[in-house]
Amino acid sequence: MHANYHTHTVRCRHASGTEREYIETAIANGLTVLGFSDHTPQPYKGDYYPAHQKMYPYELEDYVTTILDLKKEYASEIRILLGLEVEYYPGLFDELMRMIEPYPVEYLLLGQHALYDGGPDDPFVFIPTDSEVYLKQYVSQCLEALDTGRFLYFAHPDVFHFTGSKSLYKEEMRRLCLRAKALGVPLEINLLGLGDHRHYPNPLFWEIAAETGNDAVLGSDAHFPQHVYRRDTVFLAVKMAQDLGLKIIPELL
Ligand SMILES: [Zn+2]
Numbered sequence: 598m599h600a601n602y603h604t605h606t607v608r609c610r611h612a613s614g615t616e617r618e619y620i621e622t623a624i625a626n627g628l629t630v631l632g633f634s635d636h637t638p639q640p641y642k643g644d645y646y647p648a649h650q651k652m653y654p655y656e657l658e659d660y661v662t663t664i665l666d667l668k669k670e671y672a673s674e675i676r677i678l679l680g681l682e683v684e685y686y687p688g689l690f691d692e693l694m695r696m697i698e699p700y701p702v703e704y705l706l707l708g709q710h711a712l713y714d715g716g717p718d719d720p721f722v723f724i725p726t727d728s729e730v731y732l733k734q735y736v737s738q739c740l741e742a743l744d745t746g747r748f749l750y751f752a753h754p755d756v757f758h759f760t761g762s763k764s765l766y767k768e769e770m771r772r773l774c775l776r777a778k779a780l781g782v783p784l785e786i787n788l789l790g791l792g793d794h795r796h797y798p799n800p801l802f803w804e805i806a807a808e809t810g811n812d813a814v815l816g817s818d819a820h821f822p823q824h825v826y827r828r829d830t831v832f833l834a835v836k837m838a839q840d841l842g843l844k845i846i847p848e849l850l
């Protein structure tokens with residue numbers, strides 16, 4: 598693994614360390630590409646704002662200038678990229694695109710953490726559920742997101758925590774994998790989930806992705822500098838991909 602496109606900053610309020618520490622860790626571990634993709638600021642309906650999940654709109658300017666300054670400073674040692682991890686909320690997506698349009702953002706990752714428009718009453722995808730309605734909504738919403746053509750790759754596509762019917766899960770995730778393949782969007786094996794023993798990467802999901810022939814990409818999803826590169830976790834992910842016959846794309850940008 599010499600490129601990682603999934604890196605956070607303190608602005609999301611659940612990450613720590615300075616950008617410089619993330620970069621130094623990447624260099625020390627032989628990475629040649631480090632993309633920052635902090636949780637995008639997000640317009641919401643009304644006064645709601647989940648401040649512990651993402652930066653505020655007023656912080657975007659500082660995020661952009663900080664990363665661009667570091668990109669210049671470290672140009673001879675590592676390629677720094679400016680990205681954002683974005684939710685697809687159908688009623689708010691156009692406004693979000695208008696918000697980030699003035700900035701030279703080099704790529705977007707799709708990272709879907711909630712359903713519908715991500716409001717206070719909308720379900721969060723980490724919470725275990727056997728709701729078939731929510732599962733289908735997750736997949737439909739992600740397909741709509743992929744169809745926009747705005748995403749470099751799909752981060753933790755298997756984050757939806759479904760505890761219900763296996764056959765329905767397979768059917769729905771096959772729908773998702775087929776569309777990602779048709780559109781040429783790689784799927785991320787999330788190293789944060791793997792290293793922290795979360796419910797994702799979900800082996801069943803990756804069996805389907807392997808059958809479908811999706812391309813995979815490794816993403817650190819680093820919220821701490823030392824998580825930019827976790828050797829043991831990368832080893833496990835590579836082994837998982839090899840065992841399943843999944844192809845890992847080493848570099849996308
Ligand atoms: Zn996060």
Ligand SMILES: [Zn+2]
Nearest residue numbers: 603682708818
């Ligand atoms: Zn992330």
